[in-house]
Amino acid sequence: MDIIFFRVALVVYLLSALGYLGSLYTRRVLVAKVSTWVLFSAFAFHTVFFAMRCIKTGQNPVVSFHEMLSFFAWAMAGIYLAFQLKTKTRVLGAFVSPVSFLLMIAASKDMAGYVSIPAALQSNLVAIHVILAVTGEALFALATCAGAMYLIQEGLLKNKKVSSFSKVLPSLTDLDRINHICLMLGFSLLTLGILVGSIWARSVWGSLWQWDPKQTWTLAAWFAYAVLLHQRLAMGWKGHKAALFTLLAFAALLISLVLTSLLFVTAHRFI
Amino acid sequence: MNIILIGMNHKTAPLEIRERLYLSCGDDVNHLAEIMNIPEIKEGLYLATCNRVEVLANATDGEGAVARLRDFIFHHGNLSAEEMSKCLYLHHDHEAVRHLFRVAASIDSMVMGEPQILGQIKDAFRTAVEHNATGVILNKILHHSFRVAKRVRSETGIANNAVSVSFAAVELAKKIFGVIEGRNVLLIGAGEMSELAAKHLISRRVGKIFIANRTYARAVKMAEDFHGTAIEFDMLPERLHEVDIVITSTGAPGYVLTPPMIEAAIRRRKNRLLFLIDIAVPRDIDPAVGEIDNVYLYNIDDLQGIVDSNLKSRKKEAEKAETIIDEEVTKYLEWYSALEVVPTIISLREKMEGIIRGEIAKSSAWMENLTEDEKRNIEIMANSIINKVLHDPITGLKEESKDNSALPYIAAIRRLFGLDDK
Numbered sequence: 034m035d036i037i038f039f040r041v042a043l044v045v046y047l048l049s050a051l052g053y054l055g056s057l058y059t060r061r062v063l064v065a066k067v068s069t070w071v072l073f074s075a076f077a078f079h080t081v082f083f084a085m086r087c088i089k090t091g092q093n094p095v096v097s098f099h100e101m102l103s104f105f106a107w108a109m110a111g112i113y114l115a116f117q118l119k120t121k122t123r124v125l126g127a128f129v130s131p132v133s134f135l136l137m138i139a140a141s142k143d144m145a146g147y148v149s150i151p152a153a154l155q156s157n158l159v160a161i162h163v164i165l166a167v168t169g170e171a172l173f174a175l176a177t178c179a180g181a182m183y184l185i186q187e188g189l190l191k192n193k194k195v196s197s198f199s200k201v202l203p204s205l206t207d208l209d210r211i212n213h214i215c216l217m218l219g220f221s222l223l224t225l226g227i228l229v230g231s232i233w234a235r236s237v238w239g240s241l242w243q244w245d246p247k248q249t250w251t252l253a254a255w256f257a258y259a260v261l262l263h264q265r266l267a268m269g270w271k272g273h274k275a276a277l278f279t280l281l282a283f284a285a286l287l288i289s290l291v292l293t294s295l296l297f298v299t300a301h302r303f304i
Numbered sequence: 305m306n307i308i309l310i311g312m313n314h315k316t317a318p319l320e321i322r323e324r325l326y327l328s329c330g331d332d333v334n335h336l337a338e339i340m341n342i343p344e345i346k347e348g349l350y351l352a353t354c355n356r357v358e359v360l361a362n363a364t365d366g367e368g369a370v371a372r373l374r375d376f377i378f379h380h381g382n383l384s385a386e387e388m389s390k391c392l393y394l395h396h397d398h399e400a401v402r403h404l405f406r407v408a409a410s411i412d413s414m415v416m417g418e419p420q421i422l423g424q425i426k427d428a429f430r431t432a433v434e435h436n437a438t439g440v441i442l443n444k445i446l447h448h449s450f451r452v453a454k455r456v457r458s459e460t461g462i463a464n465n466a467v468s469v470s471f472a473a474v475e476l477a478k479k480i481f482g483v484i485e486g487r488n489v490l491l492i493g494a495g496e497m498s499e500l501a502a503k504h505l506i507s508r509r510v511g512k513i514f515i516a517n518r519t520y521a522r523a524v525k526m527a528e529d530f531h532g533t534a535i536e537f538d539m540l541p542e543r544l545h546e547v548d549i550v551i552t553s554t555g556a557p558g559y560v561l562t563p564p565m566i567e568a569a570i571r572r573r574k575n576r577l578l579f580l581i582d583i584a585v586p587r588d589i590d591p592a593v594g595e596i597d598n599v600y601l602y603n604i605d606d607l608q609g610i611v612d613s614n615l616k617s618r619k620k621e622a623e624k625a626e627t628i629i630d631e632e633v634t635k636y637l638e639w640y641s642a643l644e645v646v647p648t649i650i651s652l653r654e655k656m657e658g659i660i661r662g663e664i665a666k667s668s669a670w671m672e673n674l675t676e677d678e679k680r681n682i683e684i685m686a687n688s689i690i691n692k693v694l695h696d697p698i699t700g701l702k703e704e705s706k707d708n709s710a711l712p713y714i715a716a717i718r719r720l721f722g723l724d725d726k
Contacts, residue, residue, distance in 0.1 A: 190479060191594070193606045204482035205577060269574030272598040 035085035038078050039103070043141060045075035046106070046134040053127035060201050065123040069114070072130050076110045083107065093160035101167055103140035106133040108171035116175075116211060122203040125211070128178035158233035166226030170290065172219030173258070173283055179211040180279035187273060209272055212279055213265060220258050227255065250289030257282035305640060306366045307441065309400035310373050310392060311351075311358030313412065317391035318605065322357065322585060324381050338376060340437050344369035347442040351428040353421065355413065355585070355604070360404060362441045370394060401445055401636055405629045408449035409456035411622055417462035422453045440715040444639065452632045460624045472610040473581050473602070474504055477549055480579050480600055490514040490547040491526070492540070492561075493554030493584065501551050501581070502530055514547060516540055518554065541565045545572035551581045552588035560588040566596055583607070639724065645705040648714050649698055651723045656690045 052068030083104075086094040095104045113129040116122060186202045189195065231241040242248065261278045264270040270278075312322065339348040339359060347362040357377070363369035378388055395403045406412045410421050429446045432438045438446070456462060477484050488511045491502050502513065513532030516539075517523035523534040535543050544550070544565060554560055561580070570578060575598050582589040582603040594601035642648065664671070664683065671679055697717065704710035718724050 186479070190476070190600055193602065193609060195476065195479065195610050200479070202479075204478060205480050206482045271575035272577060274575075274597065 035082050035089060038082035038085065039137075039141070042075050042078035042082060043134070043137040045071060045078060046110070046130060046137055049075055049126070050130040050134045053124075053130050057124065057127050057201060062123065062201070065126065065201075068126060068130070069117055069123060072110060072126060072133075073114055075130075075133075076107065076114060079103075079107045079110070093157075093163065095160070095163045095167065097143065099140045099143045101163065102136045104164070104167050105171050105174070106136035106140065108168045109133055109136075109174055112168075112172060112175055112215070116214075120203070120207050120211065122179075122207055122211065124201050124203060125175075125178060125182060125208075128182060129175065132174065132178070156233060156236075158229055158236075162226055162230040162233060164226075165222050165229060169219045169222030169224075169226055170286060172215045172222065173279075173286055176212045176215035176219060176279050177283040179208045179215065180276035183208040183212065183272070183276040184280075187276070205272065209275070212276060216258065216262055216265065216279070220262055223255060223258070227251070247289060250285065250292075254282060254286035254289050257285050305397045306363045306369075307397050307400045307445070308361045308363055308366060308369055308373065309358060309395040309403050310361075310370065310377070311356060312377075312391040312393065313356035313358070314605070315412075316393055321381060321383065321387065321391055322355070324383075335376075335380075336432060336435055336437055339373070340435070342369060342372045342376075344372065347439045348437045349428055349432045349442055349446070351407075351425060353424045356407070358407070360400065360442065360445070362439070366396065398633055398637055401448075402629060402633045404445060404449050405452045405632055406626075408453040409625055409629060410453070410462065411456070411625050411629070416622065422450070425449065440643075440712050441640075444715075445636065448632065448636050452629060455632070456625045456628055459628060461621045462625055471504060472607045473501055473549075473551070474508060475610065476581075476600070476602060477505075477579055480577055481548065484508045484510055486511040487548040488512045488514070488546055490516065490535075490544070490550045491530075491532075492516045492550065492552040492588065493518075493556075501583070505549070506530060510549075512546075514543060518556075541568065544569035548577070549579045549581070551583065553584045554588050555584070556588060557586060559590040561593060562590050563592050563596060566593045566599055570596060570598060581607070642718065642724070643711060643714050645701050645710055645714065648717060648723065649701065652694060652698070652717065652721060655721060655723060656694065657687075660686045660690065 049068045049072035052064060052071055056062070056064035056068060083094050095101055109129055110133045113126060117126070182202060183205060186205055186208065189202075190205070234243065235241050257278075261270075261275065261282055264278070265275055314322070335352075336348060336350045339345060339350055339361065344363045344365040345361045346364060349360040351358045351360070359373055359376070361369060361373065374388070374392070377383070377392065378385070381388070383391070393403075403412070404425075408422055408425050410417050410419065413421050425446070429438070432442070474484065477487070481487055484505065485508065489502070489505050491514070493516075506513065513527075513530050514535050515523045515527045515530065515532050516535040516537050517526065518537050520534065520536060523537075526532070527534040540560070544561075545568075550561070552560060566578070566580075570576075578599045580589055580593065580599065580601045582601065585604065587603055589601060589603075591601070591603075593599060642651075660683070663686070671682075674682075701710055701713055701717070704713055
């Protein structure tokens with residue numbers, strides 16, 4: 034039953050992605066407005082799916098790698114929608130909704146069945162660890178979207194190519210602000226997530242840190258974000274440099290998220 | 305008819321070339337003198353603004369005059385023949401008149417409908433008149449162009465929706481800052497253009513307004529008008545970090561803002577974005593400033609590109625204006641073709657005969673008592689008085705017309721006897 038909501042959400046994510054891309058193509062704001070509502074309904078279906086899973090299994094809904102991808106998509110859409118309330122940045126949806134949709138496609142490969150959680154992972158700490166970390170990472174993904182869009186808009190303005198395309202893109206200041214807020218929130222959540230994770234690890238493996246490939250890459254990404262945040266807050270980095278660095282830091286994070294799960298043997302593996 | 309208009313504007317010549325020409329043309333009077341030294345030119349007008357350099361002339365020998373005028377521009381702009389042929393336009397006779405009318409009506413302006421150009425033409429005309437460089441033909445064209453400008457202004461919407469440089473600047477500022485409310489603005493240099501831009505921005509409730517000018521008193525005056533703060537010119541580098549938007553339009557020959565100044569300001573601003581608009585020719589801001597991170601520099605040619613995309617909505621008004629201009633060019637040509645000896649003599653006679661007929665009609669009451677013979681004698685007498693009065697002027701006109709110098713006399717007679725007002 035709950036899987037139906039997942040599939041409906043997947044299709045509606047696709048619709049909103051198409052809508053947003055269509056609004057970019059036609060340069061019509063109305064199309065983007067409608068797409069925002071479509072994205073909101075996808076998010077609602079997706080939320081129902083998570084709620085039903087929780088009730089049915091009575092456990093943490095984010096255990097497997099595929100569940101993590103689906104949760105990532107959900108968090109990104111949710112955070113974007115929250116921003117949408119405050120700022121006029123509809124076009125950012127054209128970056129967010131396709132990513133959500135692709136994550137959902139990847140997640141759908143193995144979503145129908147239920148994963149029974151091994152005893153070692155049946156802890157509230159694990160659930161908190163995963164949710165904090167993935168939400169933090171979703172915020173970073175959004176910061177990256179804003180950064181990429183910043184670089185595009187900046188390129189257009191610097192090269193004096195102010196066309197109707199640059200008109201639909203948000204203003205530089207708005208994009209920089211979103212980038213900044215996402216970085217701050219994302220960094221706090223990821224840091225908390227890592228701390229919770231290591232507390233749990235100590236209780237199970239006896240040590241706080243295992244230098245497992247996934248942990249190492251995550252730490253590298255965490256440092257990259259720490260440096261970026263330091264530059265932003267202390268050195269007053271804004272705009273171009275900050276946006277570019279956001280993209281680099283996210284590349285490191287992607288390696289830790291995806292590649293380590295696929296390429297390395299890691300103790301930090303989802304089932 | 306040998307009216308020549310030669311020049312270049314923002315559409316035909318890039319900023320660098322206009323700058324070169326404008327720089328060497330600091331002193332209009334000398335250039336006018338140089339133009340008037342060309343023997344083929346009888347009347348001349350020299351117009352140089354930040355968007356155009358044009359010479360309007362009435363010549364005896366069209367081709368010779370054009371060749372020498374080309375030399376004049378070639379020499380001052382330090383241009384190669386290849387560059388010049390790309391940038392220069394040349395109009396003759398009614399096309400020259402039409403071009404001047406379009407310029408005066410602000411249809412040919414970079415910012416269509418901007419009010420500045422008419423004042424600039426009036427200044428150029430005043431200079432020409434003061435140096436006796438104009439005569440019947442140019443005086444008439446110029447006065448006519450002022451009338452055309454007024455008509456276009458009042459009969460079309462071009463002036464109202466002057467989608468101006470300032471409008472384009474506001475649009476850009478929105479792309480950079482999101483909201484303009486609360487952003488601080490600095491105006492460097494005075495001039496109608498920068499004042500226009502300031503008015504546009506103030507209507508968007510900007511934050512503080514700073515005004516700098518080489519003449520401090522002028523800055524203080526402008527600051528009063530705009531409820532802003534005047535800044536000493538030398539203090540500019542100290543205050544730059546306080547502002548988000550800078551509009552420059554000084555007449556300075558060198559750069560007013562340089563990369564080190566902007567870099568320092570950006571550092572003090574903690575990398576907050578800075579939007580610079582340079583509407584001066586020659587430029588006030590070193591183009592290298594545009595390379596600095598988080599600085600957005602737009603000069604007058606860059607703004608052109610943005611103004612173009614707003615043009616469509618005003619095309620209809622422009623078409624209306626073109627129709628008015630067509631009508632006025634026709635009127636001018638009518639006036640011009642009447643500047644011949646024979647038509648003037650005919651209309652002079654017609655006018656006089658009309659007066660006689662009118663007076664006789666008025667006197668018909670007391671003339672009823674006269675015999676037919678007496679009445680005829682009175683008419684004959686009146687006619688012969690007119691003939692005697694007109695004899696000398698007509699003979700004089702005919703004599704002058706033999707060596708082509710009758711124009712001023714014809715124009716004077718037409719004016720004094722009111723032959724053109726019907």
